[in-house]
Amino acid sequence: MIDVAKIGELANLEFSEEELSKFQGELEAMEGYIQKLAEVDVDGVEPTVFGWNAANVLRDDIPDPLADRETFLANAPERINHEVKVPRIVE
Secondary structure (H helix, E strand, C coil): CCCCHHHHHHHHHHHCHHHHHHHHHHHHHHHHHHCCCCCCCCEEEEEEEECCCCCCCCCCCCCCCCCHHHHHHCCCCCCCCCCCCCCCCCC
């Protein structure tokens, strides 16, 4: 049995008794679906990253030509010489 109250505590969430009861039922239903998936015969099925054949759908990894330094620095709100000035974050 899934301990919804403990999961909520670990996640710093507070649930009413009604919510605990509702989530308990929903999590148990999800657990049932997962157990059904475990029963599926997958012998001979190749594992895939995508749910479809993703061959040749991504473009070639070709770098774009870089713009010159002044083009990039033109967009900086503040700069010092050839560098972007950023706020100090460490004291």
